[in-house]
Amino acid sequence: MVIAQSGGPSMVINQSLVGAVLAARKSSRIGRILGARHGIAGILAGDYIDLRKPTAAKLEAIAATPGSALGSVRKKPTPEDCRKIFEAFKRRKVGYFFYIGGNDSADAARIVAEEAEKDGYPLVCYHIPKTIDNDLRTCDHTPGFGSAARFVASALKGDDLDNRALGGVKIDIIMGRDAGFLTAASALARVRKDDGPHLIYLPERPFSLDGFVSDVQAAMKKFGRCVVAVSEGIREADGTPIAARFANGERDSHGNLQLSGTGALGDALAAHLKANAGISRVRADTFGYLQRSFPGVASKTDQKEARAAGAAAVKAALAGKLAKGTIAIVRAKGKAYKVTFEAQPIANAAKYTRSVPDAFISANGHDVTKAFLDYARPIVGPLPPCEVF
Amino acid sequence: MVIAQSGGPSMVINQSLVGAVLAARKSSRIGRILGARHGIAGILAGDYIDLRKPTAAKLEAIAATPGSALGSVRKKPTPEDCRKIFEAFKRRKVGYFFYIGGNDSADAARIVAEEAEKDGYPLVCYHIPKTIDNDLRTCDHTPGFGSAARFVASALKGDDLDNRALGGVKIDIIMGRDAGFLTAASALARVRKDDGPHLIYLPERPFSLDGFVSDVQAAMKKFGRCVVAVSEGIREADGTPIAARFANGERDSHGNLQLSGTGALGDALAAHLKANAGISRVRADTFGYLQRSFPGVASKTDQKEARAAGAAAVKAALAGKLAKGTIAIVRAKGKAYKVTFEAQPIANAAKYTRSVPDAFISANGHDVTKAFLDYARPIVGPLPPCEVF
Numbered sequence A, B: 001m002v003i004a005q006s007g008g009p010s011m012v013i014n015q016s017l018v019g020a021v022l023a024a025r026k027s028s029r030i031g032r033i034l035g036a037r038h039g040i041a042g043i044l045a046g047d048y049i050d051l052r053k054p055t056a057a058k059l060e061a062i063a064a065t066p067g068s069a070l071g072s073v074r075k076k077p078t079p080e081d082c083r084k085i086f087e088a089f090k091r092r093k094v095g096y097f098f099y100i101g102g103n104d105s106a107d108a109a110r111i112v113a114e115e116a117e118k119d120g121y122p123l124v125c126y127h128i129p130k131t132i133d134n135d136l137r138t139c140d141h142t143p144g145f146g147s148a149a150r151f152v153a154s155a156l157k158g159d160d161l162d163n164r165a166l167g168g169v170k171i172d173i174i175m176g177r178d179a180g181f182l183t184a185a186s187a188l189a190r191v192r193k194d195d196g197p198h199l200i201y202l203p204e205r206p207f208s209l210d211g212f213v214s215d216v217q218a219a220m221k222k223f224g225r226c227v228v229a230v231s232e233g234i235r236e237a238d239g240t241p242i243a244a245r246f247a248n249g250e251r252d253s254h255g256n257l258q259l260s261g262t263g264a265l266g267d268a269l270a271a272h273l274k275a276n277a278g279i280s281r282v283r284a285d286t287f288g289y290l291q292r293s294f295p296g297v298a299s300k301t302d303q304k305e306a307r308a309a310g311a312a313a314v315k316a317a318l319a320g321k322l323a324k325g326t327i328a329i330v331r332a333k334g335k336a337y338k339v340t341f342e343a344q345p346i347a348n349a350a351k352y353t354r355s356v357p358d359a360f361i362s363a364n365g366h367d368v369t370k371a372f373l374d375y376a377r378p379i380v381g382p383l384p385p386c387e388v389f
Helices: A013-025 A039-045 A056-063 A079-092 A103-119 A145-166 A181-189 A209-223 A264-276 A300-319 A370-380 B013-025 B039-045 B056-063 B079-091 B103-119 B145-166 B181-189 B209-223 B264-276 B300-319 B370-380
Strands: A002-005 A034-036 A048-050 A096-101 A124-129 A168-174 A199-201 A225-231 A282-286 A324-331 A339-345 B002-005 B034-036 B048-050 B096-101 B124-129 B168-174 B199-201 B225-231 B282-286 B324-331 B339-345
Touching: A002 A013, A002 A039, A013 A056, A013 A096, A013 A300, A034 A039, A039 A079, A039 A103, A079 A103, A096 A103, A096 A300, A103 A124, A103 A324, A124 A300, A145 A168, A145 A181, A145 A225, A145 A300, A145 A370, A168 A181, A168 A264, A181 A199, A181 A225, A181 A370, A199 A209, A209 A225, A209 A264, A225 A264, A264 A282, A282 B282, A300 A324, A300 A339, A300 A370, B002 B013, B002 B039, B013 B056, B013 B096, B013 B300, B034 B039, B039 B079, B039 B103, B079 B103, B096 B103, B096 B300, B103 B124, B103 B324, B124 B300, B145 B168, B145 B181, B145 B225, B145 B300, B145 B370, B168 B181, B168 B264, B181 B199, B181 B225, B181 B370, B199 B209, B209 B225, B209 B264, B225 B264, B264 B282, B300 B324, B300 B339, B300 B370
Parallel strands: A002 A034, A002 A096, A096 A124, A124 A324, A168 A225, A168 A282, A199 A225, B002 B034, B002 B096, B096 B124, B124 B324, B168 B225, B168 B282, B199 B225
Antiparallel strands: A034 A048, A324 A339, B034 B048, B324 B339
């Protein structure tokens, strides 16, 4: 078997890798376990790690480490790439291929699987879900989201305390190109009635600079200060991303505009408030890559589920139910939090994403509902306690 | 007694507050313990919290919470402010005044103390050290620094793993207007030979954009990727801050340029590299206020010492050694890490700051020495372990 990681790293993508490797080690039907470095690129270059070698202790240490331990890539395979992949797989007698990543990675795995079918190359191909954006249509929530959300909610708790001390407006820009789940998770920071974030803007609702100014002025009147959580993906009514006005226009091979790794959106919103809202102290932070990489803040539930998702993919592949599969995460109905892992056709996870459902967004369009908090809390887990006078 | 907090919050400034309050509660010579909200501003407005009321459990919870629980302010008192302060103090029979903060706050406390002396108002006035910048001349290291440094080093560990996965250049902008201690602490993230940060730029050495480009190109050649830690305060050979080219020019009442709460410096450096270094993937994050406010990452040593510094100020004030004091933190010579807390004249901590000493900066000007790592490690404490293949 070959396993690889793709797309943005997360705090728990290595849990999925280790979950799959440990499950594979238990099966007599799998010979070599090869980890391709940097996803599809490593397969094309023949760059592999022998994943039977590391000790259990080493694997556990890798599992607990943020980042993609095999290296990652953002690459959509061409049919020609696929021919080369199958030649390489044939030489190495590869029958199973596991690809851990988000929807673009699922789509890459789908392309590989469909091309293999066309070519008559016998390949069982599974996508293992991962994305801090929480936007896979197959998953109640995706591995990686709970931990990134725990970082965001913790950060907002600290930031709200900082804003209590010095006042004014604080804007925090949070990852999530098309889906606002991670920005919504900022609401978990609240314990007291006057805790921030006081305003939450998601890409799922149109954003207007005029509405922003009046929302902030109203919050300043009510709380004497204002903490704002803003998704990097906020957009105008016609769908134009607000960040597109300021970003450098760089796009990846899947056509996605670069939104992270730049403070331009936060700076622009802060400047707009200073100029138009009559507020002197306005600060903006862009949380950036820390949201997916900061060590020591992962959600325990997220770690456990990411591990289980990796193992489930190997078990499903060996069970032979589907030749082209993805692992769906399904939440059981009822009060007690419980999830199951189910094999579904890979196309279900590929390419298209989901947004924050209407039931999770408040009527005023700049907050979340109790239904969202109930949904997110067990995934994110407890946050550091904070006390005020 | 009156106690207050001033300047930027930190993860442990509430430890100092609680240390002072608990010490004061033990003395029969102190009557009311008043916490002024928002520093000098709260004294002028008569806005106090009765700090005899909170239970020990509540105080412990406050101590463990980031931010300034009393609220903060950036205000240099005028002689007229001081007259009003003494009138208010007289009405409330205030004989002891404690001000927790950095060098600007020490200077504010010094002004109050000197004006009281001029007016013949009997006031024992102590400054309690706090600054994540680590730039007080009276302290081997300042309370707040160890925890902020632990955030920075943890962040760099995660960020280095992220950069390993996807490659290119990652620039991280770190707080520290004049002193590069916090940026230097990024070096604690390294365990393996090829771990980032690969370049570290401090305000203590002149920064040139041309030198930056060639340094990054050399690192890319050596490591195939590059993680850069940059102080927000880097400056040209003539002393002009690089950020001044891009910042919005806002200044506080002590005349300090606003450097934090904007991503402009990181974005400008990233754009410069893209245009001049022939590197396509360049990202920049500005860590911003998370460095001083993120809950759950405080250094245990820092927490303990911040508490002890608060208690030491009250004890020194009651002992009557100095009427205008600050608490110096002195590290014992020898291998075992140990500090003592000593009363010194308040002027020693006020206004002027210190820089990273030459012995801590590598000869090439873009790294730190082993002496710095030995200095910082016990203050910051252990970091989350991270493993790679």
